[in-house]
Amino acid sequence: MHRLITSGLMFGGLFHVAAPALVERYNRALDHLTGRRTELEDFHVDLSGFSPEIGDEFEDMDYLNPGGCNRQFILLSTRQADAPLLEMKFSNSADILREFIAANEAQLFTLTARDAVAGELQNSVWSVADPERLLDIRRVTVEADTTSGTVRDAETLDALIRRFRTEPDAWWDDVLVAKMIDLARRTGDVTRAPVTFENPSFEAQDFWTSHHGGLYVLRSVPKPAILARAMDREILGDLPVHALSDRGAVAGFLRDNALAQPIVEGRGPDAVDILREKMDILAIDALAQGGHLPETPDPRALRRATTRHADALPPAFHSLARVLSWAEGRGDWPRIDSDDPAYFHTLRGAPGPLRDKVNMMLAEIGPEDFRQLHICHKSAFYARYAAMPEMWKAWVANNLATGYAGQTADVWRRLYASDAVPRMPKVPLREGWPIRREGPWD
Template sequence: MNRLLAAELIYGRLLTIREPHLIERYNKALAGFGLRGTQLESFDIDMTGFSPQIADELGDKDYLDPDRVNRRFIIMTPDQENLPVVHTSFSNTAGLMHEFFDANVRAINAVTIKDALYGEIEDSVARVETLEDLLSINEVRFRVLSAEDLLGKAAELRQLADRLRSSDNAWRDDAMLNRMVELVKLTGDIRQNVLVPDKLVFRHDAYWANHFGGVFIFVDEKNTTVICDPEAPGFRRSRPWQVSYIGLDDPSRIFDFLARTGRIELPRASWVEASGLYRHRADMALTALAERSEPDTDMSKIDGIWLQTWAQRNAGLVAEEGSYPFLMDMQRAIARTGNIRMEEISARQRFMLIRAAPQHPDQWLTNRLIAQFNPADFVSRFIFDKQGFYQAYEGYRETYREFVVSRLTATYLQDKKRFRKQLYDIGDETNA
């Protein structure tokens, strides 16, 4: 993973914590979770407060994600809202964190001047053992504490202030008044500074979970659809009257579901030609084929001209594998007729020709699902399915790893927003 780290393709854009008082607050939060404190003099954190260096130090990459449910968080600064989430079991963790930051911005700004917030995103289950456990999660509640107990002190001050107003003799209680003065020195005027977050419950809608080999849960008005390994415990048995189940090995039904619910853009010249998506996927398929068939290939030489030359020299192999000529045929068909008759295309090949509907709220989740059906397209996999990308990367040969990193660095990382907009007509990730 060193090459990915150097290129900031893993654990990139994190926030460095090196100030002693912030490290002390972080350690108090760790102690609140029953974990030992860090001895590091600096470390990096993501939006949730997860640190890859501390994960290595503790020997537990799930130290903020025990049992892969009820995710923990540590908020040191409001600036964390602009960071990615680099380790999570649910694709919507970032979206929930964004909602929490947005709904409680005044309290977070006020508290983190003197303290750190920490706690758990509590689900309705403590452990995921079947699909029913995932399906039972309809909303989450943020349980929030503070490292220096600033929230507790603010709550105590509010109670004493209420007593002072409601009791005729409270003003004679010198001990109480002195305690209020002590608390005000720590909390400031709680009438002006909102220290306690006031919105803690949020909806838990469509998402991907990394349980049972990966589970996609799509929520519509009257029905929930689960797409996963059909061997997952509870498949077709949990709430069959209100939940539809589709196996990841059934591309035909998956495509029909996505099309019927308006989650995908079917092939049209208006977006296919402008995006260059078919050309991109064709090049990705050709590159993967060249690497598999000739592992000693000098990957540093690969560009458009090299790929065309290689394809001509290996025409039989390219035709047998089929992806490249298929995509080129579809591109010509689009240019000629403006659309493609999808009923004439095999179920698995249809996923080469579609992208998520840009305006649908599940666009990131849908693109993640589509990326799984295009494993050669490591660029799309990196953008939408990083867990799948990192798993695949571990199986690449060293020369191919070097090529993958250089390709991502030269394309996607140069201008992420422009790249996503052109190929997928999609903006920033907010809820995936």
């Protein structure tokens, strides 16, 4: 993984904790949540406050997520909102944390100036050892406070103030007044600067989870279903379960719920560039595994190797080549249905709240597109990277470092913004074809 780390492709964008005061605040929060402290004097944390260095120190990458069900978090700064979420078990955890920080930015800015904010993303279940328990997850509640209990004290003070204002004899209650003064010393004036958190509870209808081999629970669509990599279909309740390897079933699910659209939107230079990039990526993946790549990453050398070893290229490469010929005006529109190996490489998530989850699913279905896998499904990318030969790693790290790392926003927007109306030719269904084998543009 060293190539990825030095290229900023792994553990990039983390929040650096180096000041002794921040380290001590982190340790107080860590002790509050887990009963442990770190001996490290500086380290990096992600969106949730998880540190890969501390995970290595503890030999426990789940030290803030025991059981992988109710993730704990430590906030030292609102700038953590810009950091990625590592060791993700549920896809909605990052969105919930970022929304929580955005909704409470002013309060968090004030609180983290003096203390760490620690808390937990509480699902409605405590364990997902039984796969069917995943279906009981409907909402996620954010429980958060400083290590000194500022929010709790503020709530208590607020209740005492209401009592003081409404009870006729409260002016003469010395005990009540003393409690209010003592709490106000710790919380400040909660009547002018309330110390409360907004939006503490979030819907969890749709999510990906790494548990039980990895699966997608999508319930907010007209035809809900579970899509799983490896799962016994009979133990997940009443929802239909589709295997990700069942290309027709997945294609039908995406079509029936209008969740996908073509990644190229018509002829032109943009479509040509996207298709050429995808073809190069598929060529690198196939040639590396066959031992046919040059030792040094170079575009011209890749073109020569692609020509010389065309028989080693996957069928998806040749299907995309036919689409490229059409996009360049050199050929007819090709028919690509769900049985074609290139089918899912021609799609991206449609606009809407499930766009990112669909892109994640498409990346998992077509992992040979390592750029899409890195952008949309990092945990799957890192697992595949670790298992691949060194030549593949060198080429992949170079490709991502030169073609993606320095322009992440532009690349993401060009590939996955998906806010344009497709302008693709209409192709009638071939007679006798089942509906589930429709192409993406029918």
